Structure formats: structure tokens, C-alpha cells
Amino acid sequence: xxxxxxxxxxxxxxxxxxxxxxxxxxxxxxxxxxxxxxxxxxxxxxxxxxxxxxxxxxxxxxxxxxxxxxxxxxxxxxxxxxxxxxxxxxxxxxxxxxxxxxxxxxxxxxxxxxxxxxxxxxxxxxxxxxxxxxxxxxxxxxxxxxxxxxxxxxxxxxxxxxxxxxxxxxxxxxxxxxxxxxxxxxxxxxxxxxxxxxxxxxxxxxxxxxxxxxxxxxxxxxxxxxxxxxxxxxxxxxxxxxxxxxxxxxxxxxxxxxxxxxxxxxxxxxxxxxxxxxxxxxxxxxxxxxxxxxxxxxxxxxxxxxxxxxxxxxxxxxxxxxxxxxxxxxxxxxxxxxxxxxxxxxxxxxxxxxxxxxxxxxxxxxxxxxxxxxxxxxxxxxxxxxxxxxxxxxxxxxxxxxxxxxxxxxxxxxxxxxxxxxxxxxxxxxxxxxxxxxxxxxxxxxxxxxxxxxxxxxxxxxxxxxxxxxxxxxxxxxxxxxxxxxxxxxxxxxxxxxx
Numbered sequence: 001x002x003x004x005x006x007x008x009x010x011x012x013x014x015x016x017x018x019x020x021x022x023x024x025x026x027x028x029x030x031x032x033x034x035x036x037x038x039x040x041x042x043x044x045x046x047x048x049x050x051x052x053x054x055x056x057x058x059x060x061x062x063x064x065x066x067x068x069x070x071x072x073x074x075x076x077x078x079x080x081x082x083x084x085x086x087x088x089x090x091x092x093x094x095x096x097x098x099x100x101x102x103x104x105x106x107x108x109x110x111x112x113x114x115x116x117x118x119x120x121x122x123x124x125x126x127x128x129x130x131x132x133x134x135x136x137x138x139x140x141x142x143x144x145x146x147x148x149x150x151x152x153x154x155x156x157x158x159x160x161x162x163x164x165x166x167x168x169x170x171x172x173x174x175x176x177x178x179x180x181x182x183x184x185x186x187x188x189x190x191x192x193x194x195x196x197x198x199x200x201x202x203x204x205x206x207x208x209x210x211x212x213x214x215x216x217x218x219x220x221x222x223x224x225x226x227x228x229x230x231x232x233x234x235x236x237x238x239x240x241x242x243x244x245x246x247x248x249x250x251x252x253x254x255x256x257x258x259x260x261x262x263x264x265x266x267x268x269x270x271x272x273x274x275x276x277x278x279x280x281x282x283x284x285x286x287x288x289x290x291x292x293x294x295x296x297x298x299x300x301x302x303x304x305x306x307x308x309x310x311x312x313x314x315x316x317x318x319x320x321x322x323x324x325x326x327x328x329x330x331x332x333x334x335x336x337x338x339x340x341x342x343x344x345x346x347x348x349x350x351x352x353x354x355x356x357x358x359x360x361x362x363x364x365x366x367x368x369x370x371x372x373x374x375x376x377x378x379x380x381x382x383x384x385x386x387x388x389x390x391x392x393x394x395x396x397x398x399x400x401x402x403x404x405x406x407x408x409x410x411x412x413x414x415x416x417x418x419x420x421x422x423x424x425x426x427x428x429x430x431x432x433x434x435x436x437x438x439x440x441x442x443x444x445x446x447x448x449x450x451x452x453x454x455x456x457x458x459x460x461x462x463x464x465x466x467x468x469x470x471x472x473x474x475x476x477x478x479x480x481x482x483x484x485x486x487x488x489x490x491x492x493x494x495x496x497x498x499x
Contacts, residue, residue, distance in 0.1 A: 038161025068120035070423030080129025081412025092133035100126025108182035132412030135395035140204035152340025152392035163329035221409035242268035284466030292418025298449030300425035327377030335389010353458030359386035
């Protein structure tokens with residue numbers, strides 16, 4: 001399949017030798033940022049039961065703390081993504097990691113539910129920028145024919161962060177308490193910043209925009225939102241309304257108004273998508289956002305509530321939870337690597353749909369196992385390798401729809417607005433768990449929404465809808481707009497099939 005130690009089709013040299021030292025360095029720096037991102041973000045899921053006990057929270061209130069980081073992601077993805085388009089991928093990467101690391105540090109000082117929720121909002125903004133800036137940076141730095149591989153390797157850093165967090169949880173929380181998990185989470189940022197300061201800018205962005213470009217030549221992706229005073233005022237009001245509505249929806253403040261508030265927030269976000277996508281691109285923006293939303297709905301019930309399920313329904317100890325999280329984390333990491341190779345061989349879209357289809361065989365068996373830690377771990381490894389791991393090529397799938405000049409902002413907005421599915425998922429899982437068992441609710445959500453994503457991606461629904469109003473928007477910008485770059489340019493291999 002073109003994996004490690006194999007030769008590429010056409011008699012070329014081994015693929016990893018065609019990646020230059022600078023390209024590997026770029027990957028490592030971005031991967032390290034994703035590792036810290038994963039570490040910081042999943043801390044809340046590991047200590048959710050301890051926090052609930054300390055603050056006297058209900059299961060729905062506790063689950064909403066996981067959702068909190070998603071409420072501001074749409075805003076962080078758009079703003080920090082626009083920063084990446086205008087000032088370069090590196091600047092946005094550094095700003096993002098600072099934001100989510102400081103937010104994590106602040107979580108350790110929370111004195112009640114609302115203060116912890118506020119710190120989670122900062123984490124969400126930083127994480128959103130990290131995703132868009134780092135993904136754009138790596139995809140634009142690696143050779144075209146290896147960009148699924150680059151995407152998979154990059155996202156595997158997040159899974160590595162979850163494994164690291166599980167190990168730290170086992171060693172720290174029983175002795176020092178849950179707050180130290182958040183305080184420790186800020187320390188590695190110094191390493192990431194040091195590595196990132198030494199990086200060159202992404203070649204595609206440098207060629208298209210350039211660090212020395214005058215202000216009038218730099219992209220301004222947020223320009224359509226602030227083209228005149230009236231529109232600027234209206235969009236500022238919409239941003240405030242969306243944020244407040246989402247805050248109320250995912251906290252107990254909604255008080256019976258969940259549906260109208262959710263509809264208000266949806267209307268605001270669709271209005272932003274319509275303006276950012278423009279007359280010819282708005283439908284593509286909305287369709288991709290819905291696809292990502294459903295992807296989060298199938299993946300995040302397990303990601304966010306797995307430790308709660310293990311400790312609550314199965315009665316596992318902290319050490320046993322860590323062991324299971326190892327299986328889950330390494331399964332996701334291996335799946336990301338596999339997704340990259342399969343994506344480069346079969347094409348992004350085909351690899352995505354077929355791998356998700358295979359994952360359905362693992363869903364119900366995972367939640368049927370109760371007395372075998374090893375059996376549960378092996379099944380989780382398989383499920384997450386196929387279902388969560390395929391998200392390794394999601395950045396490649398989304399980013400290919402957009403040109404360099406607005407790639408980071410478009411990726412940031414579409415992905416992180418769709419990521420609100422991750423805010424809905426734990427609350428929905430917890431509410432279903434009040435009527436069913438938590439195992440039943442997680443299994444139903446995972447199976448049902450995975451099927452929906454298979455249809456959306458497998459039938460190429462977003463691109464087909466986009467063609468209705470913009471036939472030119474159907475091309476893959478990551479394949480067609482970027483020249484090949486490799487350590488040995490004389491040795492070429494055929495491009496993989498189009499997605």
C-alpha cells in the first residue's frame with residue numbers, strides 16, 4: 001500500500017526519502033503542537049468525575065464542561081485562520097498554542113462551575129486556531145502526492161496527547177488532585193514555541209502571498225463581514241448573539257429555551273457562512289459544515305464520555321481507565337497513520353467512506369464487553385483506528401476545497417463551526433443516558449451518525465451541492481494549485497487518484 005519500507009509506484013525511491021529535512025522539521029513542530037493540543041483538551045474528560053464531586057455538579061452540568069470549549073471554536077477558527085491567511089501560518093500557530101495553553105493553566109485555578117467554563121472558552125478558541133493554522137502549514141509544505149500522509153501524521157499528534165494525558169492522570173491525580181493536571185498542561189508550550197520560532201513559512205503561502213507583501217496585497221478573509229459600517233455593526237451583533245445563545249444552550253441557563261436559542265445560533269452561523277463563502281461558495285461552506293458536525297456527533301460521544309462510562313458503569317479504577325485509554329489513544333494514532341497511506345492510494349474521499357464503513361462492525365461489540373479489560377481494549381483499538389483515525393485526513397478533505405489565500409480561514413470556520421457537534425455530543429449522550437444506559441446511548445449515537453457521514457462523504461454531497469452554483473469550485477486546490485516539492489525532484493511518481 002505504499003507504506004514504510006516500500007517503494008512508490010513507478011520505481012521511485014522510498015517515499016520518506018523524498019521528504020526533505022525541512023519538511024520533516026515542519027511536520028514535527030506542528031505534530032508537537034497537536035500533541036499538546038490533545039493533552040490539554042482531553043484533561044477535562046479524565047477528571048470530569050472528580051470535578052463533579054468537588055463542585056456538586058449533575059451529569060449534564062459536568063458534560064457541559066466538555067462542551068464549553070466548542071462554543072468559541074467557530075470564532076477562534078475564523079479569526080485565527082484569517083490571521084494565518086493574512087500574516088502567515090506561523091504567526092497563527094504561535095498565537096493559538098499560547099491561547100489554549102494559558103486557558104488550560106487557568107482551569108487549575110477555577111473556584112466553581114462558571115469560572116472553569118470560562119477558561120474552557122479560551123481553550124476552545126486556541127484549539128480552533130491550532131487546527132486551521134497547523135493543518136494548512138503542513139499540507140502546504142509537503143509534496144502534493146503525500147498530503148494525505150502529511151494530514152494523517154499531523155492529526156496523530158492529538159491522539160498521542162490523549163495517551164500522554166492518561167499516563168499523567170494515573171500518576172498525578174490520585175496523589176495531588178485534579179488541579180495539577182491543568183497546571184502541568186502549560187509546561188510543554190515552551191518547547192513547542194522554541195521549535196516553531198525556527199521554522200520557515202509554508203512554501204505555498206509564501207509563493208502566493210509572501211511575508212514581505214504590502215498590506216494592500218495581503219488577503220483579508222474577514223473583509224466581507226466588515227465592508228461598511230452597517231455590515232460591521234450587524235455582524236458584531238450576530239457574533240455576540242451566537243456566542244450568548246450557545247453559552248445558554250450548553251449550560252443550565254437555557255431553562256426550557258434550548259430549541260429557540262439553538263435556532264438563533266444556527267441562523268447567525270449560517271449568515272456568516274453565506275458572507276464568507278460569497279454568492280458562489282456559501283452552499284459549499286454550509287454543506288461541509290454539516291458534514292463536520294455529523295462527524296463530531298459520531299466521534300465525540302466516545303471521546304468525551306468514555307472515562308465516565310468506564311468509571312461509572314463499569315466501575316474501573318483510575319489505573320484501569322488509563323489502560324483502556326492507552327488502547328483507545330494508540331488505536332486512533334495508528335488509524336491516523338493508516339488513513340494517510342490509504343488516502344494517498346485510494347483518494348481522500350474513498351478512503352474516508354470505506355474506512356468508516358468498516359468501523360461499524362466494532363461499535364456494538366465494544367459496549368457489549370464488560371468483564372474483560374483486554375477484550376474491551378482490543379475492540380476499542382479497532383473501533384477508534386477505523387472511526388476516529390480516519391479523521392486524520394479530514395483536514396486534507398476540507399482544505400482541498402479552498403485556495404491558498406483563504407484556506408486557513410475557510411478551514412478554520414468550516415471545521416470549527418461543524419465542531420459544535422462535539423459540544424452537542426456529550427450533552428446528548430448524557431441526556432440519552434438518563435433514559436437508556438450510557439453504553440446504549442453511546443453505541444446508538446456512534447452507529448447512527450457514522451452512517452450519515454458515510455453517505456455525505458461517500459456520495460460527495462458537499463462538492464455536488466457546491467457545483468450547483470459554482471462549477472469551478474469542484475476542483476481540488478491542494479492537487480492543482482501547488483507545485484511538487486520533494487528532496488529528490490528528479491524522481492517523480494504518479495499522483496494518487498483524485499478524491
